[in-house]
Amino acid sequence: MFEGFTRYQLNRPLTDEEKAARLPTGEPCSATPKDGFTAFSISESCLEISDARFRDKGYGLLAFLLPGMASLAGILLILWMMTHMPPIYAERGETGIVYGGLSFCLVIFMGLFGVGVWAMMRDCFGYTRYPIRLSRQNQMIYAFRHNGPGGLVSVPWDKAFFYVERRAKAGAARTASRLVRCLVLSDSGQVIDTFSLGKRVVLAFEEDSEVGQQVMGEFYSFFEYYRRFMADGASAVPPITQFLPTKISLRNSLKMQFEDVSDIVNSPNPALWLLFALTAIPSVIQGCLNYLAQLTCREPVWPEDVERACNAAPRTTKRLAT
Known part of the structure; x- marks a missing residue:
């Protein structure tokens, strides 16, 4: 199966790399949980987040x-x-x-x-987003695929296999991406489905370097947010100050591309300013392409049984300005 531009092999056993990179749901992986600007909405019973390719729409x-x-x-x-x-x-x-x-x-x-x-x-011509719902009420994960029958993947939280997908360095910048991937396993331990969740991070340095460890620390804090929510509810995690947009607008697409600008502006590190100067124009182009691609897409619609399972309590749905 394909997720974005990447092909994943199914009907196979777990690899040693996947086993070594597992993220257990019963153990903390960070002391500071952060939503990482990956949530669409939250309530005491449900947290809806993006998959790792949400920000990449437009490259195709x-x-x-x-x-x-x-x-x-x-x-x-x-x-x-x-x-x-x-x-x-x-x-x-x-x-x-x-x-x-x-x-x-x-x-x-x-x-x-x-x-x-x-x-x-x-x-293009698909869906504006492919959200993931973490339902605390019935301890299930729902990954949206398409509207209609058979349009989602569901797996119990305690049976989901999460791991850190580490991709090799690629491109002219020689950067390497990291993302959280969930593998759905059969009773015999075979991988029968997969989906990503949260936000992909990109490493320009080695993972064990000082900068690499800082980036990975942020990365693990995102999964810790999801883990604590499923264990103890919304009251156990920091409140979300900014939600991902669901309304299509050029402004929202550009905001996603420049979400880290405030950190760069407040940083005394000249290297970050140089990085911002080099990536500003490509980021504007990517934001415009993201907007154009979303204009061709449909809104995802969850099945009624999932809505019932995920809406036991009123949901908080603050949105970005449009």
Whole structure:
């Protein structure tokens, strides 16, 4: 199965890496629980949070607009060249060679265009978000997939296998991402489904470095927030001061991209200011693409039985300004 752009293998046993990175639900992993700006709403009976790809919506649209549209232009150019072949190639007897070369390039461009369309479809024409609900009332986790029958994954909290997914360094910046992933296991211990939850963090340094440990400390505090909520309720965790937006607007999309600006502005570290200067324009572009992608998507609708299970108490639903 795919989650975003990443393929996950199912119907397999747990790996040693997954077992070593497990996050037990019965033990604290941080002394300071934080919501990490990952919650849509909260009540005494239910906490609704994002999955790890919520902030990434827009990258697929970017892949379509850059290599995808460039490939489409290449396809149209090659087709024009094939239908407007100069007579000199026929006179030289080189028509077959030219058509062969153009056909080869056409196949390459069509393949690249197909990849761009596939990437766009991962972002567009789906759902504005794929939320996760932690229901304290019946100690269940619900992961939204799509509206209608069979559109969610549910697993008891005490049977869910949580672990830290550590991805290798990639990209020109050589950064590595970390996220919390839940594996749904069969009675025989086989992985039969999976979903991410919370917020993905990105490491530019080694995990055991001073900066890396600070980032991971923040990362673990997010899961500790969910764990304590399920154990002791909303009164046992710090109040949420800012909820993730559910209304589609350019302002909300940009706010998500610049959620850490206040920390950077108040920091005396010049390296953070430099990082902000380098990433400001890409962040604006990503915010705009996130907004455009969401305009094509539908709102998720939870099944009635999940709503009943998760709404035993009034819910707090403060939203970002729009």
